Amino acid sequence: MIDTVVFDVGETVTRDDRYWFSWADWLGQSRHTVSTLVGAVVAQGRDNADALRLLRPGIDVAAEYAAREAAGQGEQLDETDLYEDVRPTFTALRERGIRVVVAGNQTVKAGCLLRSLNLPADLIATSGEWGIAKPDTRFFERLLVETSSRPEHTLYVGDHPQNDVFPAKAAGLRAAHLHRGPWGHLWADNPEVIAAADWRISSLTELTDLIGE
Template sequence: MTLAHVRAVVLDVGETLVDETRAWTRAAGEVGVTPFALMGVLGVLAERGEPVARVWDVLGVEPPASRPTIGPDDLYPDALPTLTSLRSAGFVVAIAGNQPAGAEDQLRAAGVDLDLVASSARWGVAKPAPAFFARILSELRLAPEHVLYVGDRLDNDVLPARAAGMRTAFLRRGPWGYLHASRAQVALADLRVASLTELTDVLLAARR
């Protein structure tokens, strides 16, 4: 199977469609540390492959009481044009990521209207668990080789989606994207891109 056989494109949320800078900056202010300190610790955890939730322990603060939110201005500039272009080209387009309750409604309010918008909070299972990717396939009712999963991380996106039999696209964007781009396992992705615009161009060219 090649990319020409892809019928559905499923995208991660954080740092794939959504720029999380505002959310992390707000969280830093809420817990009383500088954004620089928070981002620096997140970078170290990303390099070590440790859970993001450890950031609060390392900083010695309680986690923020408020949940992060997603607004229209948080979407990367290429997000909505990519979703629109892919749907216009006949792809089934979906979003499925590790997101808290409320994220699905926030994404729809931000202009995301797709065949499937799903979150780990609603499904009760999170990446990289195999059950998360099995749920994607169940919802789409497609064989895994016809589904392309797009994300910025190897551990949470590319490797578990590949293990589920899906095609994968690695997006070099955000902290994990830049770090993981230098790792040997990035070669396991079927496609490696620096933007969603590039992703669209490749997928459309594969259909010609």
């Protein structure tokens, strides 16, 4: 029985378009170039920030992030960044008595921005706030502590196998692989993902019926 559903953030709850487009604008690069490089480095198993390092060798990403914030060109999130199925799915799950949590690899500011959207969620937290990031299993251990949930009764939903599906399963949680965004589609038919994921979905709305079953 699933009593807690935890959602990744990027390309699960929110679109990543604005985030990477803003980096492209800041670095004076085309948005297509940045998006393509992000996809390429992630497909190679590298950190997505390596795309920025390819564009500007020697870049201090943290320092540039701070400079963007100081210039008023930092992170932003609003209702238009949410996928359309987020609010109805969260609401439907809570109406069934299921705890809804949002937790992913995001900054402290992203956590504040997400909470400002007043999502129908019981908890919103980020790796920046916890000081530990996926795929480290300690992220999922912290998640279980924060939610007081048993791992076998907790479902983690995300698009990225290495950050979401595999480490969630390693921590004893159940996992749903979401076919959304570049990573979700890239690994949709990967045999290891198919074997590891308890469910494979194309929309968050599918969860309501799946969990009911």
